[in-house]
Amino acid sequence: MKVLTANRLTDGEAVWYSDTNGWQDVIQGSTLAEDKTGEERLDAIGKAAFAQNLVTDVDLIDVNVVDGAIVPQRLRERIRAAGPTNRLDHGKQARAA
Template sequence: MKILTANRLSDGEAVWYAADGTWAEAIDLAETVADKLGESRLEAIGKAAYDNDEVVDVNLIDVVVADGVIRPTRLREVIRAAGPTNRTDLGKQARPSARHA
């Protein structure tokens, strides 16, 4: 499975493309795709958002979904989804809305 990730240009925040058509700050809201057609659609969405100066560093990333929880397969993406590894009181993992980190 794959999801689309980027950094919001206005503030650098790591974001994920959500099924409602927005860029979500929580990976839990990311739209997942499991086929080449879905990947192509997400890539087109990411290119359009990049071209419109909404986001930078647009990438499709591999994830696994277990018990409804989206987990990136690469350590870099795990860190981007949660926050700094040396301070759990900072980053997305410290936000009250974080379900997991």
């Protein structure tokens, strides 16, 4: 499974794409691509958003769904989704607390 991620142009904030909310600040609730067709669709959305200068550094990343939560496979993406592990008061994790 994959989700679409990027950084918002204006502030560089890590964002994920949701069919419901558009580019959102949290990974949970982002749209899952469960097959090739879904990936191609998200890829097209990402390219369009990049071309519209909404986001930059667009990427489709591998995720698993664990107990209903979206969990990126790579540590890099888990840190992007949560925040730096040395500063739990920063990043998305700080807002969730």
